[in-house]
Amino acid sequence: MKELLNGTISSPLGFKSNAMHCGIKRKRPDVALIYSIVKAQAAGVFTANKVKAAPVIVDMQQLRGNTAQAIVVNSGNANCCTGKRGERDAWKVVEAAARCLDVSKADVLVASTGVIGKFLPKEAIIKALPELSAGLGFDKAQETAGAIMTTDKFSKQTAVEFEIKGKRVTVGAVAKGAGMICPDMATMLCFVTTDACISAKALKKALASAVDESFNCISVDGEMSTNDSVIILANGLAANELIKQGTPEWNNFTAALQYVCLKLAKMIVEDGEGATKIIQVMVEGAGTKKEACQAAARIANSLLVKTMIAGENPNWGRISACVGASGARFAENKLEIFLQKKVVYKNAMPALKTSETLIRLLKEKNINITVKLHNGTYSHTIWASDLTAEYVKINTEYN
Amino acid sequence: MKELLNGTISSPLGFKSNAMHCGIKRKRPDVALIYSIVKAQAAGVFTANKVKAAPVIVDMQQLRGNTAQAIVVNSGNANCCTGKRGERDAWKVVEAAARCLDVSKADVLVASTGVIGKFLPKEAIIKALPELSAGLGFDKAQETAGAIMTTDKFSKQTAVEFEIKGKRVTVGAVAKGAGMICPDMATMLCFVTTDACISAKALKKALASAVDESFNCISVDGEMSTNDSVIILANGLAANELIKQGTPEWNNFTAALQYVCLKLAKMIVEDGEGATKIIQVMVEGAGTKKEACQAAARIANSLLVKTMIAGENPNWGRISACVGASGARFAENKLEIFLQKKVVYKNAMPALKTSETLIRLLKEKNINITVKLHNGTYSHTIWASDLTAEYVKINTEYN
Numbered sequence: 001m002k003e004l005l006n007g008t009i010s011s012p013l014g015f016k017s018n019a020m021h022c023g024i025k026r027k028r029p030d031v032a033l034i035y036s037i038v039k040a041q042a043a044g045v046f047t048a049n050k051v052k053a054a055p056v057i058v059d060m061q062q063l064r065g066n067t068a069q070a071i072v073v074n075s076g077n078a079n080c081c082t083g084k085r086g087e088r089d090a091w092k093v094v095e096a097a098a099r100c101l102d103v104s105k106a107d108v109l110v111a112s113t114g115v116i117g118k119f120l121p122k123e124a125i126i127k128a129l130p131e132l133s134a135g136l137g138f139d140k141a142q143e144t145a146g147a148i149m150t151t152d153k154f155s156k157q158t159a160v161e162f163e164i165k166g167k168r169v170t171v172g173a174v175a176k177g178a179g180m181i182c183p184d185m186a187t188m189l190c191f192v193t194t195d196a197c198i199s200a201k202a203l204k205k206a207l208a209s210a211v212d213e214s215f216n217c218i219s220v221d222g223e224m225s226t227n228d229s230v231i232i233l234a235n236g237l238a239a240n241e242l243i244k245q246g247t248p249e250w251n252n253f254t255a256a257l258q259y260v261c262l263k264l265a266k267m268i269v270e271d272g273e274g275a276t277k278i279i280q281v282m283v284e285g286a287g288t289k290k291e292a293c294q295a296a297a298r299i300a301n302s303l304l305v306k307t308m309i310a311g312e313n314p315n316w317g318r319i320s321a322c323v324g325a326s327g328a329r330f331a332e333n334k335l336e337i338f339l340q341k342k343v344v345y346k347n348a349m350p351a352l353k354t355s356e357t358l359i360r361l362l363k364e365k366n367i368n369i370t371v372k373l374h375n376g377t378y379s380h381t382i383w384a385s386d387l388t389a390e391y392v393k394i395n396t397e398y399n
Numbered sequence: 400m401k402e403l404l405n406g407t408i409s410s411p412l413g414f415k416s417n418a419m420h421c422g423i424k425r426k427r428p429d430v431a432l433i434y435s436i437v438k439a440q441a442a443g444v445f446t447a448n449k450v451k452a453a454p455v456i457v458d459m460q461q462l463r464g465n466t467a468q469a470i471v472v473n474s475g476n477a478n479c480c481t482g483k484r485g486e487r488d489a490w491k492v493v494e495a496a497a498r499c500l501d502v503s504k505a506d507v508l509v510a511s512t513g514v515i516g517k518f519l520p521k522e523a524i525i526k527a528l529p530e531l532s533a534g535l536g537f538d539k540a541q542e543t544a545g546a547i548m549t550t551d552k553f554s555k556q557t558a559v560e561f562e563i564k565g566k567r568v569t570v571g572a573v574a575k576g577a578g579m580i581c582p583d584m585a586t587m588l589c590f591v592t593t594d595a596c597i598s599a600k601a602l603k604k605a606l607a608s609a610v611d612e613s614f615n616c617i618s619v620d621g622e623m624s625t626n627d628s629v630i631i632l633a634n635g636l637a638a639n640e641l642i643k644q645g646t647p648e649w650n651n652f653t654a655a656l657q658y659v660c661l662k663l664a665k666m667i668v669e670d671g672e673g674a675t676k677i678i679q680v681m682v683e684g685a686g687t688k689k690e691a692c693q694a695a696a697r698i699a700n701s702l703l704v705k706t707m708i709a710g711e712n713p714n715w716g717r718i719s720a721c722v723g724a725s726g727a728r729f730a731e732n733k734l735e736i737f738l739q740k741k742v743v744y745k746n747a748m749p750a751l752k753t754s755e756t757l758i759r760l761l762k763e764k765n766i767n768i769t770v771k772l773h774n775g776t777y778s779h780t781i782w783a784s785d786l787t788a789e790y791v792k793i794n795t796e797y798n
Contacts (some may be wrong), residue, residue: 116716317515
């Protein structure tokens, strides 16, 4: 597997896109179209929130058909908590895009990100669709990545390629961050494109596994959005032999997919609202996978840990308090805590005499917190951002 | 039941206290002694954190005897994550206090609040004990309340009285806040005194119930301390007939205890680090008590809800996202959300046309968020502070 320089959603064969300003936001591009020149196998993973935005409800229904050819994405409005009218609005956009692109209505997906509880300005989107469709190109991925950004400070794209029996297969992806911000509140979106030839069933399984090991392992503020969506289109133009589950080819494909998802997930953490650090929280030796996840999540979501890292402060007592509160089982005299790979707590005692080295190590941008529970063989890793006054400022000063 | 003007832990008969500076902190009073002139029935409720501070471990052991006569409290050091040495240090303080006060070693409790992972400067405390004991008085409650403060901006005391068959019974209490701050990190402490004549068993049950309905219903930053302790001493000097469980007298006593606990709990929220608002989160109509608690906690601990209230921002979408993420069951078209008693979400749609009234109501200090799930009969209320840049500043800028 090789990562491409400047890889995008148009790195795989046959994927065009376009973006423009339609009027939902004041000035910035706010609508984008992603399009495969041939019908593609498709799968999606969506928010576990019981309150699901209208586009999520529509896409879940559309993806029962296992194919798609286009995705219409808008920023500035989440079309969430908008009831039946919100769903009708999303369907109107689907229908209009199908007409413009001359594709089946069943093959159009939608995604929205922005404020909750306002009706979608669907007319603005529908009015923009003819121009968006006409201008589709293989060279518009950069603009597309920009149009789905909200308070993201940089666009997030990547692509990798690998070979299947002499055929080159490429996987590209674009994402926007999980800042959960207003006026552009509340969503992580990711669109993956690939020219791999693969069944929808295998595609779905590979995506679910990749999301589990990437987007489900990051924490900016512990919030769960109503709009989170990861969608993949596989158009088969690489002309490789059909990838089947459990084969070495499937393993390669899954690894490639996981690579792009994890890379974008980490970029989302790096670009978290107000974030200055990337914290890797590793919990090892848990009695169950669930306990490993609980302990890692408790640390990664802790305001005190996040502010401590922002302050470059080696106050590891905040970490031990989180582990103790997490519900994970351990014996206190076996618990070990490491900061930047230096042991700070061991044998139920402070382990480090002088902390000057540690304070220097905490000035780095990448921070590692490792907790060894010594109670089993399960482990879990979460990437998290730190918490700064800037985050609070962004989420307070709205109106 | 009547609330006393300027009620303190010395409002009930027979409780003396004293406080002074012993040298753990640079200048402020940092050690206090609470003392009953006769041996009292005693009970405690302690942190559910698996990592328990040494004084918590010592007190849990001491309270198996059901009696106590004195409590030594220090601020500036939590004596937590200090292993066997930490426990030995706490026992040394217990022994020294017993000698000074000429009481049984089995009747001395200890409590600590401050930084985790540093050994207790026990010599400083032990050296102060003779002066602390000699100066005990019925007029020192104010100093005592001050000495257990950390970043609290005001001291927290109250007392109520009620009658049992012509005998006046008084319940007083003092608390320090749950700011979870460094250098004085990580603890909510509350000491309740009463002259009621009651068995330790009934006392324990009444305390557990009162704590459940007060200190377990507040959220400043969602963190669980290693030192949280609520301790009650009942010395029987009111000479009332012994209070037995299930009697009208027991109900009166429990109501009084709950009143003082809830009053102090709300004061802790009001004094939360950086807090500008008190948010009352009420969840009604849940299918189970657990679901009501989950939904209320998810809202009360949400960074986005807390920053939204700090910003006086009616962006209720953040509340619906929390409810959906909480695990509580509900039908989206039956869910109702109220801000300041105004319905903002109903029938799966935004319910309020003009929000100018709402924006004005959000400028108040006391904020009410009510969520009706319409899925059962269980409800739960949590009091929470908002989240401001000041909180982050306090918890970041340490060294």
